[in-house]
Amino acid sequence: MLDCAIIGGGPAGLTAGLYTTRGGLDNVTMFEKGMPGGQITMSSEIENYPGATAHNLSGMDFMSPWPEQCQRFGLKHEMSEVTRVSRREDGIFMIQKSDGTSDEAKSVIVCTGSAPKRAGFIGEDTFFGRGVSTCATCDGFFYKNKEVAVVGGGDTALEEALYLAKICSKVYLIHRRDTFRSAPNTIARVKGTANIELVLNAIPEEVFGGAMGVDGLRVKLEDGSVRQIDVPGVFVFVGNNVNNQVLIQEDGTFLCDMTQWGEVKVDLSMKTSVSGLFAAGDMRESAPKQVVCAAGDGAVAALQAIGYVDGHQ
Amino acid sequence: MGKYVELTVSNFDEVTKEGVSLVDFWAPWCGPCRMIAPVIEELAGEFEGKANICKVNTDEEQDIAVKYGIRSIPTILFFKNGEVVEQMVGAASKQAFADKLNALL
Numbered sequence: 001m002l003d004c005a006i007i008g009g010g011p012a013g014l015t016a017g018l019y020t021t022r023g024g025l026d027n028v029t030m031f032e033k034g035m036p037g038g039q040i041t042m043s044s045e046i047e048n049y050p051g052a053t054a055h056n057l058s059g060m061d062f063m064s065p066w067p068e069q070c071q072r073f074g075l076k077h078e079m080s081e082v083t084r085v086s087r088r089e090d091g092i093f094m095i096q097k098s099d100g101t102s103d104e105a106k107s108v109i110v111c112t113g114s115a116p117k118r119a120g121f122i123g124e125d126t127f128f129g130r131g132v133s134t135c136a137t138c139d140g141f142f143y144k145n146k147e148v149a150v151v152g153g154g155d156t157a158l159e160e161a162l163y164l165a166k167i168c169s170k171v172y173l174i175h176r177r178d179t180f181r182s183a184p185n186t187i188a189r190v191k192g193t194a195n196i197e198l199v200l201n202a203i204p205e206e207v208f209g210g211a212m213g214v215d216g217l218r219v220k221l222e223d224g225s226v227r228q229i230d231v232p233g234v235f236v237f238v239g240n241n242v243n244n245q246v247l248i249q250e251d252g253t254f255l256c257d258m259t260q261w262g263e264v265k266v267d268l269s270m271k272t273s274v275s276g277l278f279a280a281g282d283m284r285e286s287a288p289k290q291v292v293c294a295a296g297d298g299a300v301a302a303l304q305a306i307g308y309v310d311g312h313q
Numbered sequence: 314m315g316k317y318v319e320l321t322v323s324n325f326d327e328v329t330k331e332g333v334s335l336v337d338f339w340a341p342w343c344g345p346c347r348m349i350a351p352v353i354e355e356l357a358g359e360f361e362g363k364a365n366i367c368k369v370n371t372d373e374e375q376d377i378a379v380k381y382g383i384r385s386i387p388t389i390l391f392f393k394n395g396e397v398v399e400q401m402v403g404a405a406s407k408q409a410f411a412d413k414l415n416a417l418l
Binding site: 034 | 340342343344345346347348349350351352355371372378382383384385386387388400402403404405406407408409
């Protein structure tokens with residue numbers, strides 16, 4: 001039986017793995033379906049993690065040393081997808097996996113993070129992967145010297161628009177308001193970039209195209225008129241949805257208390273409403289959705305999990 | 314242990330023309346591509362002799378990417394006797410890829 005099962009291999013899961021193993025738990029497995037790293041590996045640049053000062057540091061390069069460091073004290077990584085975490089009457093957790101097998105664990109730290117949200121315009125799902133994208137570092141390359149649109153007005157949208165502006169001939173930044181929710185220096189950089197055109201107070205209505213993919217986007221402007229923007233690529237950065245599927249039980253209820261937005265309710269020590277179950281990172285309530293915070297959460301949850309397991313020996 | 318086949322313009326048709334093939338279109342700078350890299354390697358071992366598990370580096374093989382209309386990576390195309398029969402976009406679990414392969418075999 002596992003002392004602790006860690007579900008998810010982003011910054012929270014990796015840090016939880018480092019702290020649980022280094023803190024004395026012998027049998028800890030982190031479940032992540034592929035190479036660990038998490039959503040930050042899709043970011044073109046990270047400049048707000050203290051100590052990581054390299055210029056133009058990509059999320060992927062930033063995360064590359066984490067797995068090795070976090071596995072140094074014995075953390076095991078199992079490359080499988082967890083489908084459900086449940087708790088038996090005797091207090092033992094069951095970790096069910098997509099291959100039909102399961103594991104038992106004394107404690108669980110859930111850190112399955114979040115995934116990019118879709119904006120909800122017509123054609124978005126149809127053309128996803130054929131012109132509609134949520135990863136500029138992955139797909140910007142396919143639009144070299146072409147025009148693209150970015151939808152969104154937060155930090156991610158602006159940072160990725162700046163990244164795309166270096167590759168593409170022009171970037172239309174489409175935002176439903178006329179102000180941005182982003183760091184002032186990022187806003188200033190966007191406004192100072194010649195090949196970014198701000199299309200403000202504009203709501204994307206439809207992405208259109210043909211067999212080969214996207215041909216353009218129609219947006220509704222404040223005065224009710226519709227503007228057609230002919231671009232082969234549309235990048236959507238409108239926030240994230242919490243990945244809480246593993247907590248859904250057979251009867252459709254959640255294993256622990258959740259907020260109305262589907263985030264896990266936790267206290268300051270990352271304890272959930274269920275004894276022995278902890279949550280960390282983007283999926284917990286009021287998460288700032290920052291790597292440094294996710295890592296901090298992972299450490300806090302790990303220290304609590306150690307105490308819980310020691311107390312139940 | 315089987316290894317995946319690195320596809321280029323010179324061997325693409327030859328490798329995929331018969332049987333079932335999984336082709337992972339990837340690039341070195343793509344985080345989700347890197348995430349599924351070990352999954353593809355394991356699949357190559359598990360499906361050895363049953364299906365062709367292949368990768369296309371879209372940075373080096375842009376003609377193939379253009380031919381198949383690849384605009385997002387990772388895109389995973391499933392071929393049966395040279396024809397594209399299924400497509401997946403984005404990272405997924407080994408089980409999800411294996412299920413698709415098994416359905417085609």
